[in-house]
Amino acid sequence: MSNVPLAEYTSSRSRSRALGLSLLLGVTCVASAQTQGQSPTQSIYTCVDGNGRRITSDRPIKECLDREQRELGSSGTVRRVIPPSYTAEERARMAAERKAEQMEIARINEERRRERALLIRYPNKDVHDRERADALSQVDDVMGAVRKREETLAEQRKQIDAEMEFYQGDREKAPPWLRRKLEDNEEQVFVQKRFLDEQTKEKERINARFDEELGKLRQLWATGSTSGSATLSR
Template sequence: MATALALVAPPLHAQAASAPSPVIYSCIDANGRVQSADRPLAACADRELRVHNPDGSLRRIIEPPLTKEQRAQREAEEKRRRDEAWARKVQQARDRNLLLTFEDERSLESMRRRDLAEIDHEIRLATQRILTLDQELKAAQEAAQTWQAANPNRALPFAYQQRITETANAILAEDALIDDRRTERDRVNSRFDADARRLRELLGKPAAQRDTGSSPRS
């Protein structure tokens, strides 16, 4: 029977090894006094808590709960890190796209010229339409003046005024289109300028080593 118990019961040193080693918790309370116990203290709830081994050596430190301001600061810092990580991913994707799209700066400038040529073509067409509309507006105004001269005591018919108004509005629309296209032209140039600078960095070329011929900006 004693033999059976010896086989079933684990050794005493094994039981001691499985039991958690005692620790001592301590902190400095709100009054500046040191509080210590074998379990976390209520007085230490908002304080830095030190966990000591039985021999008094420091095992670890438990940080106090964050204040509202500290939580906000930590969240802002975490957001900043996430934003920076996202920006790096976006830049890496843009860099890959640049290298896949352009084998050198000459190919980039060629695409710039094509994009600007399309915009310039739209501006020329709008300018031509304005010239035509100016002539139509002048004719409409002259027709209205002629009718009014022949009928000085009568109100100008709606059709005359409508023609003048519609033509003037069409001119304004073409002017707005030209302004928009010129703004787009500046934006395209700025984008290609930035892409050219980055492409040179990726290709390891200094800014001075540019292809002959300036970029079309006028």
């Protein structure tokens, strides 16, 4: 040991201890102040919505106002259970409204899909007119074939009537083969007439469809496009 007086050595050690204690107290105070200044641990809210989805948020979840929510701590423990905000009757009414809204949105989206398909298929009136004419022409071809068949049946009927004159037009006196021939002719005439009536109605349906399409297309051609898909309101 160096030749330092004992009293001076003791005094120096006391000052060192005092300084160390002061520094320790200062660090402790600063740490305590920092801890007190920090915000408390934030809560976590979780629930399962009406579609079965589990939702987690840092605040109460509006999609689950009609059902139970859980507030969790940072460790995952349940702090509290938040009860639903609506009665069963209110929940049923809201569910019905939600379903109606979804159905309406689906209808609107389907209508817009059809409108887009119409624009792609008929970019202008000339294309639409040509397709109408083609559709009507196909029916006219069928009707033309039916009329030719009617003419053939009419000629056959003349021959049958000529043969029936031998029996004074009395079917009962005519032989079975001639009666069958007459009945078959009458049945074929009836079938062709009914088919011709159906084709006439088909032309009316075609014109009605193209007229309806044309009304929509005039609006779509004027705007040039259709709007986007509808979505659920929030």
